[in-house]
Amino acid sequence: MKKIVSVGLIWTLLFSMSVSVFGQELINILPSGISYDEVGTSIENIVLENEATTAGVAVAIFDRNRVIYENSFGYADVENQLKVDSQTVFDWGSSSKLLVWVSVMQLWEQGKINLNQDIRTYLPEGFLHNIDYEEPVTMKHLMNHTAGFQEIVSDLFLKDKKNVLSLGDALKKCEPEQIYEPGTVTAYSNWGVALAGYIVESISGIPYDQYVRENIFEPLGMRHTAISVDLSDNERVSKERDKLQSYTKEGKLLPDSFYYIQLYPAGSCVGTLDDFRKFAQALVSTDNEKSELFDKKTTLEQMLSPTAYYGDTGIPSNYHGFWGIEYSISVLGHGGNTAGCSSNLMIDKNSGVGIVVMTNQQNESIYNWDMLNLIFGSFKDSQYADYNTSAPKGFFRTARTITKGPLSIYSVSIHNMEEDELDSFWIYTEENGIEKQINPYGDMLKLKPSEYIPMIILVIFSASGIIYSLIILVVGGLIITPVSNMINKKRGRTIAPSATRKWNYLACGLQLIWGINIAMLYYQVTKYAPSEHYTWQFVVNGIIAIAIIVMIAFLIAKRKTIFYSKKEKARCITTSIFLFMALLAIQYWHMYEFWAL
Template sequence: MPCLKSEGMMEAMKQVKAIFTLLCIGSLFTFFPEMPAAWAAGDSLPVNQMEQIVKKRMDEGKIPGMAVVVVRDDQVDYKKGFGYADRRAQRPVTPSTLFEIGSTTKAFTGLAVLQLEKQGLIRLQDPVSRYLPWFHLHYKGKKQPITIEQLLHHTSGIPFESIGRIPAGSGEDALENTVRTLVGGELKHPPGKKYHYATINYDVLGLIIQQVTGQPYETYMRKQVIQPLGLRHTYVGRQDGGYREPLAQGYKIGFLGPRLYKAPTYRGNTPAGYIITNADDVAQWLKVQLKTERTKIDQKLIDDSHRPDRSVRPSDDGAFYGAGWMVRPGDNGELFHGGSNPNYSSFFIVRPEDRMAVGILANLNSAHAHSAAREIMNAVTGARESPELSDSFQPVDKAAVGILSVLAPILLLVIIGAGMRVRRIVQGKRRFVRLDRKRTVFLGLAAGLSVLFFLSIYNAPKVLFQGLPWDFVKVWGPSSVMVAVGTVLFLGSACFFYTLLTLLTVQADDHTAVDPGKGQIRSG
């Protein structure tokens, strides 16, 4: 009996140990419920899946070239170029290929602003007018002070469509000229009351940096931000020049495919969108955000740049704005920002809890670059969220091509018809007549409809393109759009001209019309 009792106790102890082990394992999943699938699978990246994502997004977005970076902790786990930096020359994208990064530039400018605050050269609560005395805007006719902090967090009230008035130019005064386009303008809402993204907020910050330091924005950024960060392949705008690495050609959608496009120079928009870099330096930049790469920049400034303004409601996707970063709080919080220029795009995502970051650079402005970054992050971390996609350029391009395919033949017929009438006038087979009451009414109606037509075309962007002007659409929109608009205008003009020929001339042998020479009805 003692022996049986001992064996029973041993068996019971084994069961207790087994249950305890299961409880311990279960507790791991309780405390770490978001353990990434990629980590659980042995610290290996799903490379095949990632590359399928990139190729699919490039194909769907018609993106010529893309560079991809994946960083984990202090390691660059993946870095590769896809497609072409130059389609005509068949020059491939590599990790050293340079791209404009668009609005992901803002995080660099934001860091510089925080740096100047630490040095005591500015205060975030100061009104902009303290540094730029001529800077003032209004809300409902009343002048409103705007602070540096409100510019930093996009709560200034400056409207989004202010981007449409940014002038092209590469002169030394380009930045000031850009900021001066705001002076005396109307705010969308009172400062500090609401988040409303306006890219030009960061151009104002760039001018403040320039004013306070007594240096051109580009010079200060290069010496005090870019170089201390250890970014050896990053340039502040096109005017920085001296690229040691090849720059990808920029493209934009047009006539159902990517078309080489050389955008105007917007030096005045450099603080908001025109830093140039490559995948090698993006990897370094992302490690800095993960706090796994120490640089000469105070780490507290990096932390401060991740701190959003929670005094206002978040954006529609639940994110608050920091200093050049969108910040989505929570257990699975992330930092992210997209960048779009007329012929380039980028997207960076940093997930501190997962200690992961993804960067995408592309030489075409496309939401597919943003989606590729999110899908890669999800593949790496095992997340299941579906990235939202809203690429408006291709649908607009298809619509423009559709309009052209319908209107071009009609325009040709109208031109032929008008040409035949002109020819008959020259041959003496048609003659001009004096306007009678009926013809005058029809002519007035045609003129009125033509004026209404041309005004509608002129104001169409206010409805179709968020209030942005045609000059902006010409630069940013698909190349087919302005051809379609030109065709519509030409068709309208041709129709009006044809109508004039119809109203003002008759067959030479028609004796029922008023003879302009005699001013009377001819009855034969």
């Protein structure tokens, strides 16, 4: 009998050990199906394949209990062969926004904020001036980027520290127009997130950067991360950031690429990979323990619960500020870009597996997005991979645009979806009378013919008019007229330029000046010049508009006496048409509204 019991105990022990080992093997498999032990080699192979265009990259993969893989590659400064190591700091970019949402949820946990309350409850009286809809803007709208604000491009990045304002003053200076009713359209908004950071500041009674340091960085031991607009809250990080060079995604140097991000809660965090990983890992705390970020375990669960969906599909698109992204599984997190760095933080809240990536390359995607297939699997293996089988027809414009004010020409960018874009998740729907394509990070709105046809016509005529004017001035003014005068002089004839020729040259010169002004304006805005540097150019647009009206009025008034030939008449009419279309463009895109900048 004892022998039988002993044999039974041995078999039971062996069986339990095999189950334990088998279970451990299952646990050590990433959502993609790759084992923990293999993922490092796979990542290193990707780096090797892209070595020619890689500057510097740091990556960490983790689960709830440990760091699965952590490594760095390449150079923080290629020219001086300064390698990326554990001390190298990178910009978080928009991944910094997650610090805002964690801060908000901490205040929510303490009962200091209601996510569904009108945000004006938490702001100084009269702080907001451009709220145009009766539907109140709530914190949840800010989290979901559905507050309805148009994009801002002025004074977001600054080179001169002297131009940096306090957070409250910066928000008031560049307050955007509200162009959508709250809750109807997802339009990504840096300003909206910075406003949420200011609300944290208003409720807590301390500056936002101080709040983050005391309530996130210090509890997590993030000693190598800075959040202040000028990185002054961490001198070591500031010095390390000075050593970092930045590059294009093709590996070309981007000199002097550090900017002060005035709306700093939206994207100014800078730190090491290890600190970035600590923050991300705190978002996937163990089943039996609460996160170090919150007093209650349920707060983290609440934060990682959905707050917005892809239409009526029931598929989450946002989780209290964390974007929902579809790989083979549903993950959530936030990517980030600055003028010189790219980053990404993504977690699977079910398995507890996550990844953080940091690079010193602008708009980098191989490591920040494509490589994540190794961790979470490819979207083609998702249960939603066959959700959309054909691209929607028509023209679309990103909801993240500008339709009011002097920079509304920003809205010219329109998009026709191609079949090769079907390899990511999106849905096409109609909500509240708005036809749109819902994507991660924001909506694409379908344009009506009455919206895109005028834009196309104005762009074509404006570009054609500038080219036409250049040809007239160069060919006519610099070649034909001097040659004609030379010939007439040899023949002993002196022919004064006709009034129509003078008018035509003056009109073409006016249109060419407008084109140059627009090109200069584009350069200033894209190079992040302070708005004070180009406000005068909108004044110039207004003067040009008045001059065009005078020029056309003069031609109409003198039409019976000024023309000497049908050829001159045809030339002046052609020039007048281009002038008139330029006037329409200035009016259509409000290019003269310097006061609304």
